[in-house]
Amino acid sequence: MQVDIESLRHTYAAPGLQDRSVLRIDRWSAESGSRWLLRGISGSGKTTLLNVVSGLLSPTSGRVRLDGEDIYTEREAEAASHSSTARTVRSSRPRAA
Numbered sequence: 001m002q003v004d005i006e007s008l009r010h011t012y013a014a015p016g017l018q019d020r021s022v023l024r025i026d027r028w029s030a031e032s033g034s035r036w037l038l039r040g041i042s043g044s045g046k047t048t049l050l051n052v053v054s055g056l057l058s059p060t061s062g063r064v065r066l067d068g069e070d071i072y073t074e075r076e077a078e079a080a081s082h083s084s085t086a087r088t089v090r091s092s093r094p095r096a097a
Helices: 046-054 071-092
Strands: 003-012 020-030 061-066
Touching: 003 046, 020 046, 061 071
Parallel strands: none
Antiparallel strands: 003 020, 003 061
16 A cells, blocks of 8 residues: 655644644655654654554644545545535434424
8 A cells, every 4th residue: 555645744732732743744655565664752743643644633734645545535525425414314303392
């Protein structure tokens, strides 16, 4: 599976605290079958990168493509479709008296 990352950014925000940018990758690719080592100090974004690439965490900005398909564009379209369906189901239920 080919992995391509473009202009990837992730920032953690907490109320009352300064936002913390932990991930900034301009461009990176990994060919199917290649091996990579993620190395860095605690808090440098290793786990955040894995969570973003696996789809567990949405990036603040940027693109992650698996075999050419942007995983977040697909997910947003799917979520919008499910959201629309959920609204239709909720609105069609009879109301309790």
